[in-house]
Amino acid sequence: MTVDKRITLEEAIERIEPGESIALGLALEHAIPFAAGHELIRQGTDELTLIGPISDILFDQLVGAGLVSNIQAAWVGNVSIGSGYRFREAIEGDELTIENHSNLSIATALEAGRLGLPSMPTRSLLGSDILEEGPFETYCDPVDGEEHVLVPAITPDWAIVHAQRASPAGDVHLWGNVGVTPQAVGAASDVIVTVEEIVDPSVIKSDPSRVAITREQVTAVVECPFGAHPSPLAGYYRRDHGHYISYGQHTKTQGGYDTWVKEWIFDIEDRAAYTERLDTSLEPVSADRAAEVRYGR
Amino acid sequence: MDADQSSATEGTEYTPQELMVAAAAREIYDGDTVFVGMRLPMLAYQLAVSTHAPNALALFESGVIRDDPAGTFIHTMCDLPNQFEAVATTDMLAVMGRLQRGDVDLGFLGTAEIDRFGNLNTTRVGPSDDPIRLPGSGGACDIACLAHETVVLMRHEPRRFVDQVTYVTSPGYPTDGSGADGRPSPGAGPRRLVTSKATFGFDDCGELYLRTVHPGVDPQSIHDDMPWELKTRETVDEEPVGQTAPPTPDELELIRTFDPEGFWTS
Numbered sequence: 091m092t093v094d095k096r097i098t099l100e101e102a103i104e105r106i107e108p109g110e111s112i113a114l115g116l117a118l119e120h121a122i123p124f125a126a127g128h129e130l131i132r133q134g135t136d137e138l139t140l141i142g143p144i145s146d147i148l149f150d151q152l153v154g155a156g157l158v159s160n161i162q163a164a165w166v167g168n169v170s171i172g173s174g175y176r177f178r179e180a181i182e183g184d185e186l187t188i189e190n191h192s193n194l195s196i197a198t199a200l201e202a203g204r205l206g207l208p209s210m211p212t213r214s215l216l217g218s219d220i221l222e223e224g225p226f227e228t229y230c231d232p233v234d235g236e237e238h239v240l241v242p243a244i245t246p247d248w249a250i251v252h253a254q255r256a257s258p259a260g261d262v263h264l265w266g267n268v269g270v271t272p273q274a275v276g277a278a279s280d281v282i283v284t285v286e287e288i289v290d291p292s293v294i295k296s297d298p299s300r301v302a303i304t305r306e307q308v309t310a311v312v313e314c315p316f317g318a319h320p321s322p323l324a325g326y327y328r329r330d331h332g333h334y335i336s337y338g339q340h341t342k343t344q345g346g347y348d349t350w351v352k353e354w355i356f357d358i359e360d361r362a363a364y365t366e367r368l369d370t371s372l373e374p375v376s377a378d379r380a381a382e383v384r385y386g387r
Numbered sequence: 388m389d390a391d392q393s394s395a396t397e398g399t400e401y402t403p404q405e406l407m408v409a410a411a412a413r414e415i416y417d418g419d420t421v422f423v424g425m426r427l428p429m430l431a432y433q434l435a436v437s438t439h440a441p442n443a444l445a446l447f448e449s450g451v452i453r454d455d456p457a458g459t460f461i462h463t464m465c466d467l468p469n470q471f472e473a474v475a476t477t478d479m480l481a482v483m484g485r486l487q488r489g490d491v492d493l494g495f496l497g498t499a500e501i502d503r504f505g506n507l508n509t510t511r512v513g514p515s516d517d518p519i520r521l522p523g524s525g526g527a528c529d530i531a532c533l534a535h536e537t538v539v540l541m542r543h544e545p546r547r548f549v550d551q552v553t554y555v556t557s558p559g560y561p562t563d564g565s566g567a568d569g570r571p572s573p574g575a576g577p578r579r580l581v582t583s584k585a586t587f588g589f590d591d592c593g594e595l596y597l598r599t600v601h602p603g604v605d606p607q608s609i610h611d612d613m614p615w616e617l618k619t620r621e622t623v624d625e626e627p628v629g630q631t632a633p634p635t636p637d638e639l640e641l642i643r644t645f646d647p648e649g650f651w652t653s
Contacts, residue, residue: 217558
């Protein structure tokens with residue numbers, strides 16, 4: 091008898107308390123959980139710490155809503171145009187703090203968390219101001235006698251992941267590139283998974299090598315079609331480039347952001363209403379299928 | 388002729404960015420394992436693997452590994468055309484592990500500021516009491532520290548060449564002139580800087596020197612852009628400063644196949 095972890099997006103996001111830390115945007119530009127982020131904005135959950143390698147515009151949207159106190163990330167902006175204007179203005183106005191990482195240092199910090207270690211070494215960062223200003227320590231490794239950098243573990247309160255499909259119990263199929271998803275899921279105290287489709291457990295069990303997250307790691311499962319838009323999701327929809335460019339053009343000022351957030355989040359009831367607003371066809375251009383996989387018994 | 392305008396050679400028009408892509412692609416050797424960043428390096432890899440380097444393998448920090456161009460135009464390394472029929476779609480530590488082990492021959496970097504020793508800044512510029520925030524490192528610091536060699540791409544503007552970068556996001560060579568041996572990290576450091584007006588190398592002290600100017604660019608204008616006295620190729624290997632080879636018609640056709648509307652190259 092497995093526990094059914096299906097709840098609504100609203101119920102799942104209500105479990106996140108103000109002041110908690112959330113890792114999200116973990117597969118880089120792929121499979122970013124925008125629907126979950128937009129629900130955070132609707133609920134106004136504030137004083138958040140955001141953790142991720144590169145966030146594309148989701149971090150910028152949460153910053154623009156005034157919900158973020160601290161960011162631990164390697165890159166924050168808009169991949170299609172460069173700057174994230176809400177993030178820039180908040181940092182330049184000392185409205186939030188940032189712990190600058192590289193992609194490898196944030197991956198290493200989360201990997202240490204996943205392995206239950208206080209820290210892990212890296213050969214990166216040496217000679218950079220990321221090392222000088224950050225929470226890192228250099229040390230002489232007793233095994234090879236060389237100088238390395240110790241990266242303190244990061245253990246987020248929450249990780250939020252968007253994936254293709256999951257069982258009601260929270261066993262998750264995720265494919266395509268996954269960035270630091272395994273590390274963040276392993277390091278986090280609680281995990282919310284939004285998926286395109288909830289499927290019968292037999293579907294998940296038919297291909298166990300595709301399981302990226304297992305049920306005991308998962309707090310809540312939410313069925314949320316198009317939950318990663320405007321980011322792409324392998325097999326489901328392509329990236330909506332125009333949406334990123336338009337967001338950048340409309341959010342150069344806080345007033346512009348306020349108009350944007352009203353139009354795209356506050357005036358929209360839920361994700362179904364959101365997807366109805368989209369006029370772009372984002373169907374994957376290829377219907378090619380992967381080769382059949384057999385496991386035998 | 389101003390290199391910021393489209394240039395004509397043998398009747399072929401091209402943009403400065405298209406020339407940068409072609410020059411960057413030539414830095415990829417056949418059989419290289421390449422760490423490919425965003426924007427122009429994505430195009431440079433696609434060009435190289437389609438021409439002189441069919442056995443170059445591309446690693447993307449998202450976890451994607453490719454051995455051929457994406458089928459259609461991409462904004463990001465995670466776009467579905469870059470994942471479709473990839474060699475593998477893995478995770479970040481899988482590709483960063485290859486980088487940290489020393490398996491990556493060449494990495495690409497972009498920058499807002501560069502000093503005479505190839506130290507790069509993509510984190511913040513301007514005075515400390517009134518800074519302008521930039522997006523940050525992403526994987527750039529890791530590539531700078533850990534790739535065997537790197538190639539830096541930068542739009543050519545005098546303000547980007549500085550005596551001291553505001554923030555060292557991606558380390559180049561030590562400012563004491565100790566060169567590759569003085570670097571605290573495993574990689575050998577930058578091999579090349581390609582701007583929209585010229586290409587540069589780095590000498591044994593790790594100092595930038597002028598190698599080639601793009602067609603139509605006056606070499607003196609490059610010297611005038613620098614806040615320090617720029618070394619040239621004559622002082623390094625006694626060769627005169629040359630002219631950057633423009634993209635060939637075949638290269639241009641390929642670049643325009645990968646970026647049909649000139650999103651990255653116009």
